[in-house]
Amino acid sequence: MAQSDTVDRILDAAEELFADRGFAETSLRMITSKAGVNLAAVNYHFGSKNALIQSVFARFLTPYSATLEAEFDDLEARPGDRVLTVEEILGALTGSAVRMPQRNERGISIFMRLLGLAYTQSQEHLREYLEEEYRDIFHRFMGLLKQATPQLSAVDRYWRIQFMLGATAFTMSSSDALRGILQTKTGVETSIQEIAARLIPFLSAGMQAPDLMMVPRPEATASGQPAAG
Amino acid sequence: MAQSDTVDRILDAAEELFADRGFAETSLRMITSKAGVNLAAVNYHFGSKNALIQSVFARFLTPYSATLEAEFDDLEARPGDRVLTVEEILGALTGSAVRMPQRNERGISIFMRLLGLAYTQSQEHLREYLEEEYRDIFHRFMGLLKQATPQLSAVDRYWRIQFMLGATAFTMSSSDALRGILQTKTGVETSIQEIAARLIPFLSAGMQAPDLMMVPRPEATASGQPAAG
DNA sequence: TGTACATCAGTGAACGCGCGTTCACTGATGTAC
DNA sequence: TGTACATCAGTGAACGCGCGTTCACTGATGTAC
Numbered sequence: 353m354a355q356s357d358t359v360d361r362i363l364d365a366a367e368e369l370f371a372d373r374g375f376a377e378t379s380l381r382m383i384t385s386k387a388g389v390n391l392a393a394v395n396y397h398f399g400s401k402n403a404l405i406q407s408v409f410a411r412f413l414t415p416y417s418a419t420l421e422a423e424f425d426d427l428e429a430r431p432g433d434r435v436l437t438v439e440e441i442l443g444a445l446t447g448s449a450v451r452m453p454q455r456n457e458r459g460i461s462i463f464m465r466l467l468g469l470a471y472t473q474s475q476e477h478l479r480e481y482l483e484e485e486y487r488d489i490f491h492r493f494m495g496l497l498k499q500a501t502p503q504l505s506a507v508d509r510y511w512r513i514q515f516m517l518g519a520t521a522f523t524m525s526s527s528d529a530l531r532g533i534l535q536t537k538t539g540v541e542t543s544i545q546e547i548a549a550r551l552i553p554f555l556s557a558g559m560q561a562p563d564l565m566m567v568p569r570p571e572a573t574a575s576g577q578p579a580a581g
Numbered sequence: 582m583a584q585s586d587t588v589d590r591i592l593d594a595a596e597e598l599f600a601d602r603g604f605a606e607t608s609l610r611m612i613t614s615k616a617g618v619n620l621a622a623v624n625y626h627f628g629s630k631n632a633l634i635q636s637v638f639a640r641f642l643t644p645y646s647a648t649l650e651a652e653f654d655d656l657e658a659r660p661g662d663r664v665l666t667v668e669e670i671l672g673a674l675t676g677s678a679v680r681m682p683q684r685n686e687r688g689i690s691i692f693m694r695l696l697g698l699a700y701t702q703s704q705e706h707l708r709e710y711l712e713e714e715y716r717d718i719f720h721r722f723m724g725l726l727k728q729a730t731p732q733l734s735a736v737d738r739y740w741r742i743q744f745m746l747g748a749t750a751f752t753m754s755s756s757d758a759l760r761g762i763l764q765t766k767t768g769v770e771t772s773i774q775e776i777a778a779r780l781i782p783f784l785s786a787g788m789q790a791p792d793l794m795m796v797p798r799p800e801a802t803a804s805g806q807p808a809a810g
Numbered sequence: 811t812g813t814a815c816a817t818c819a820g821t822g823a824a825c826g827c828g829c830g831t832t833c834a835c836t837g838a839t840g841t842a843c
Numbered sequence: 844t845g846t847a848c849a850t851c852a853g854t855g856a857a858c859g860c861g862c863g864t865t866c867a868c869t870g871a872t873g874t875a876c
Binding site for chain 2: 373374376377471472473474506507508510511512514515516517518519520521522523526530534538540542547550551553554555556557558559560561562
């Protein structure tokens with residue numbers, strides 16, 4: 353085995369197992385036996401399980417954020433109209449995911465699923481690491497969205513961004529299961545790119561819905577209340 | 582201690598701890614020590630930790646689904662216009678959550694958080710149990726949504742419902758954290774009812790966005806691609 | 811009213827298991843003199 | 844060219860821990876005769 357081929361074998365195995373089962377549900381013993389390396393090698397090379405999780409993210413997020421920066425640069429360098437639309441911004445996100453260098457054909461699907469899990473599973477250390485490491489590109493994304501939705505109040509924009517992240521993270525993190533259900537029920541096959549393409553108009557319409565004029569008092573909700581018994 | 586007061590004490594403690602920390606991250610020792618009962622009491626009364634998780638859901642979902650059924654009945658019994666709008670259907674969901682009998686003032690927030698976790702954490706047994714137990718009300722909800730969005734293809738409606746569930750489950754399951762961040766950054770306090778009120782126009786606009794006419798081939802995405810370097 | 815037995819809620823202690831991590835060690839390769 | 848030492852990737856076995864579950868038991872209450 354060539355020198356520190358071991359590190360890559362561990363990362364490959366961990367990436368796939370994490371995407372399939374989540375972080376807490378994947379043990380180091382599963383990872384090392386799939387990778388064909390010694391159990392102690394994870395702690396030798398990475399220091400801890402948490403550090404391994406962070407390394408798995410760094411390996412695909414760093415090229416992704418570079419691709420995305422370039423995509424934003426290109427979009428902003430266009431002659432003519434200055435401000436990007438919500439669709440263009442979201443399109444750059446999915447476009448970069450598709451266009452970035454892939455290790456294999458499952459790459460995008462694993463990438464999406466891991467991003468969903470990062471938001472969805474309780475891994476405080478990972479959230480802190482990602483916030484620290486990818487702060488710049490995240491701020492750029494938020495700034496572009498702000499320009500694209502000048503009609504929204506800051507509070508409404510904040511919540512709608514959370515709604516977008518939620519819809520995306522949730523759908524992508526359970527995309528295999530959801531695709532399976534649809535396949536069984538209707539026979540329709542769906543690619544991960546297709547889901548992304550369907551997400552964009554949904555998110556974009558939600559993002560640009562009329563602003564909430566009047567915040568209801570805690571007791572009175574926005575529901576159309578009939579004369580309840 | 583009055584007879585089988587123990588059962589309620591366990592359910593109360595488990596409900597709060599699950600909502601705060603998730604299922605796998607909450608041990609039976611935490612639950613029983615918070616409840617002030619013996620460790621073995623959970624297995625004595627419920628049989629297993631999984632059965633306890635299901636009981637926690639049954640205790641609040643059964644009154645909720647009864648309230649929601651009544652709300653749908655009222656809406657459908659209205660004279661005049663026949664078909665419910667997306668806003669009315671979603672309003673009935675949040676309205677029932679607000680109006681159903683609450684055990685305490687944290688009730689709604691715990692309820693939302695648990696629903697989010699149910700979708701978000703990998704608990705196969707729980708998903709199976711909920712699908713089996715609340716099949717009827719779920720089908721009714723899906724049927725109403727279908728009537729409200731006749732312009733959508735079945736496949737598009739399927740994916741958009743997943744997007745809605747995702748946005749809701751994700752936001753609600755991390756609502757405490759998200760409210761905290763907003764409070765720190767802008768000083769704005771947000772109630773859980775307010776988040777629900779903000780969700781409705783977002784989801785409703787997304788649900789009614791123009792249908793996806795042309796599904797792009799895997800290689801060509803919906804992103805506005807500039808002449809990339 | 812008294813006795814024998816059954817039922818049932820609840821208990822204290824232990825069981826076996828899988829986990830992440832650690833430790834002493836090996837053997838190959840590089841470096842200094 | 845040879846020797847002594849250092850560095851480093853990798854290993855096998857064990858450690859301590861917290862987990863869900865089980866087991867033999869207690870003591871209160873109900874029931875039959």
